[in-house]
Amino acid sequence: MDYKLVLDLIIAILLAATIASAAVLNNKLNQLRKNRDDLAKLVAAFNDATVRAEAGIPKLKRASEEASSTLIDRVEKAQSLRDDLAFMIERADAMANRLEGSVRTARGEAKPVPAPASSTAPLRGPSIRPAPASQPVPKVSVPPLTASRDDTLDDDRSEAERELLRALQAVR
Template sequence: MIAVDWKVVLDLIVSVLLIATIGYAWMLNQRLSSLRKNRDDLAKTIAAFNEATLRAESSIPKLRKAAEESGQTLQERVEKAQSLRDDLAFMIERADTMANRLENAVRSARTDGPKPAPEPRGPTAERSAQIGTASTPTMPPPRMAGNRAAAIAAAAAAAESESDDRSEAERELLRALQSMR
């Protein structure tokens, strides 16, 4: 029989195991290098995230300040708009009151005296209505009946007597109303 040399067999077994160990070590080395590479990328990502967090934290006070300033500006504008709204409501109320007075004066003048003939509407009157200006002067024309002219003059005199406590806008509104008649 063949004489088996146990030393050679053991050497062959150890060499096979060493080759398997070298292969496993090489595969483990590959995985560890990819883990190190990913770890470096992860560290870079974490550093970038930290920078972004610091920038965000430093910009929060600036955003708060800007929000407070815009809030104050908005509040001022709202208060100003409310004030203007109140002024306009007052002016509208006064204009309605004056328009009602003028209308009542005209009605009373119409019921007191004879009815005047309707005023002719020609191209000049239509053109002035389109432009927004009156073609008739503020004084009533001579063709009006005496009672109507007197009523308008009385309403204008009443309006002028109260003009001391009126604003410029109210006076302009009254002038425009008078010029339309």
């Protein structure tokens, strides 16, 4: 065989391989172009989402400030109620101590009842102790609250004291 023919065959095989690899490369470049368009759409959508999120930030700030002011108002009201309840508990403790003194006096126990603690002392419940089991418990008569009662006594009492007296009478 002629070496020119062999050389032409080798060149033809190499050209066929080049054409095949060019076709594969062309397909890959088309896929890259298509993916580039999809990537551009994805970047545009991400940009829109970022713009919307930035626009929502001031609204969130306003909502958080409103919630904060509402919470502050509620905390202030709760503190006011807490102070009122502390005062009522202190007054109820003093009344319970007076009631305990009256019960002891009615039983014949002449033990003096200590004065209520100062307002700086920690709040505690009333110190009413039950009577010993060996002694019978005498009945103590408490006059009922009526409209005909002397109003000057009611004026000296707070609303909480009057409610406590009504509750004690309801239990009786």
